[in-house]
Amino acid sequence: MPRRNHMPDLLESQPDSPAASADARPDPAHDTPRDTPHDGARDRTRDGARDGAQNAPQRVRVMLPLPFAGALDYRMPPAGTLHPGDIVTVPLGRRTETGVVWDTHLRLPPEFMPPPMPTVATGRLRAVSARLDLPPLPAALRQFIDWVAAYTLSPPGMVLAMALRANAMAAAPRPAAGWAVTDTLPPDLRLTPARHRVLEIARLGTPLSTTELANRAGVGASVVRGLVQAGCLREVALPTPPAFGMPDPTHAPPVLEGEQADVARALRNTVAEDRFSITLLEGVTGSGKTEIYMEAIAACLEKGLQALVLLPEIALSSQWTGRFARRFGTQPALWHSDLGTRLRRVTWRSVADGAARVVVGARSALFLPFARLGLIIVDEEHETSFKQEEGVTYNARDMAVVRARMDAAPIVLVSATPSLETLANVGAGRYRHLRLGARHGNASMPQVRTLDMRADPPERGLFLSPVLTGAIRDAIGRQEQAMLFLNRRGYAPLTLCRTCGHRMQCPNCTAWLVEHRARHILTCHHCGHNEQMPPACPSCNAEDSLTPIGPGVERITEEARATFPDARILVMASDTLHGPAATADAVERIARREIDLVIGTQIVAKGWHFPHLTVVGIVDADLGLGGGDLRAAERTVQLLHQVAGRAGRAEAAGHVLLQSYVPDHPVMEALVSGDFTSFMEQEAEQRRPGFWPPFxxxxxxxxxxxxxxxxxxxxxxxxxxxxxxxxxxxxxxxxxxxxxxxxxxxxxxxxxxxxxxxxxxxxxxxxxxxxxxxxxxxxxxxxxxxxx
Structure with a gap:
């Protein structure tokens, strides 16, 4: 099959196409929609497609957030003209649906074009019911939806559903009402002292709500309502306060020197170019990557544009937003599944009208209707949680590159351990590469060593080596903090019967049930099935014969409490931290040094800054290496390197101990040497001959x-x-x-x-x-x- 310079190759997972280059001139017939600006000046119109005419004035295409193969044809309403992007209601069968007026022609490369939809005779078309008073979906977002649908082989309506959130489409809330004095007071008004105070305050000029007016006058709300009934006060709409503060790029700029200043300057220049480009910002843990890419955000704000920051876990947002507020003087807009209906609606509209200048969110934030998107940041770009596995399956990191291209905006991928796909694009010259090789300030990289569990085994029935417990005890004695990491929730991953060997298995999945001893249940982490821990084996009825096999964080916590009885212990796992607020509270407790020992799953690897944490113990460093997964070694290095990076981020030196039964494994050797580059080069050479990704x-x-x-x-x-x-x-x-x-x-x-x-x-x-x-x-x- 002949080689094509086709649109999928602008992704970072496509290492052999010049289309991904920020400097290359792509073939517009295959790489970029013809009306999408890419290398020149940005088109700042509200919707570049709104001046294009429909094929026929009486026919309009409407995309519905339903699993149809494409947009459906409707008749233009009798009054008014509709344009691509308008949000409308249309009849569908016996019900009414909300959809978006879609473009007449898809702007996709030929190999992406779906089969044509059947044409319906004009006389059989039903009319669009109404145009909603909502901001239209921008042209770049519509192109992005078409592209994601074609690339993932998903119904375009299901991709649209991620952008056209039902609870974000509700009508704008009615402005709050206030009261002002009428021009003429009734001649027969009985003016009591209480009424006089209300009128005097109301005459000051600023309309006030009933409650505020009554409070300022020191009267009850009934006095205000009485003046309304008497015709002394007239209702006026109160001005709606902005939903989000305006970030100030000059509020508290950091003091950057040397390497940090050079990288920050390079990112600012990238934003100033005002065109699509891709940059990898690679920096060791603790090198200040967040503060530096916030300088790119500052440059974006100075140009009057919007910025989008994607985080792999919403739990990260608490510490991240704190840093943002210190830098810019206000909080950013958040977008994730835990938002309430009202806040989701307000945020969606604020993004659409440009009032929300910086949005930090999960992968779904890619589908927000940005009015003037000028920058995308993908933090921890290597994280697999950017991949959506249910419904429309897409990798938000990859699709962020596409979205940046559609909006002619620069994108910055950030990581201490970049993915092999991204590194392959760097090696091919398609991504710019900026590096930070040293930690910020006086901090140094932690010392990493393996603990051979064959030479230093734990006591029978335990899981922590005496060497590791000794290091933790010494750290606590120095009034420093320590961390134990095990990427396994619950008490034990398997429960079996000592008498007959029966294993407790999920009735819905081919998976063992995980014991959660704190809640006295067995649970399946794949389907969510729960059942009470039985008192006897369900197979042989032997009592007290069910035995936990292997450790989870609950079991490690039990062992740690017995080993360090005076230590203040905190468990950080999705089972114990329910939502961003709980995570923020846990992080604050650690920062206030109220915790001596942190025990956690992969949530503790997510970029936290704990300045007093000096010892990190990896309970089972071999855990991720089994199963024959193509990316097992790469993922293990990335995860454990991130965990190790929590240690020694201030003046005190950090120490990381890896408990392993295969200390000579290339993963362990890479972690000890800190030579991430050589390890990834070896990984690449192993995949290249078999044409495994990214080759x-x-x-x-x-x-x-x-x-x-x-x-x-x-x-x-x-x-x-x-x-x-x-x-x-x-x-x-x-x-x-x-x-x-x-x-x-x-x-x-x-x-x-x-x-x-x-x-x-x-x-x-x-x-x-x-x-x-x-x-x-x-x-x-x-x-x-x-x-x-």
């Missing part, structure tokens, strides 16, 4: 069905219809590692292709040849991260 392309097909027979038959049919093309290989079908998930039986197939082959047309053709069995479903995952 090849992967697509996963996940077949699920209510019965194993339906799953097997559908998977076999896909296997028989698999494409036979040069440079393309199909692996499978085979049972998925989680052969049953949420009660559905699962099979997997994996398509692997050379880098220069667009997989979307191959997948569309392949899927069109197979009709799933009754009750079966085929999910497509372009660029899969998980192989479960």
């Amino acid at each position: 090849g392309r992967l697509v996963a097909l996940i077949v699920s069905a209510d019965t194993p027979e339906a799953a097997d038959m559908t998977a076999r049919a896909l296997g028989h219809a698999a494409p036979h093309l040069d440079g393309v290989q199909v692996l499978g079908p085979a049972p998925a590692p989680l052969a049953i998930l949420r009660g559905r039986h699962r099979q997997r197939l994996l398509l692997r292709a050379r880098r220069n082959i667009p997989v979307q047309p191959i997948m569309r053709e392949w899927l069109s040849r197979v009709k799933p069995e009754r009750g079966a479903r085929v999910d497509v995952d372009i660029d899969p991260i998980s192989f479960l």
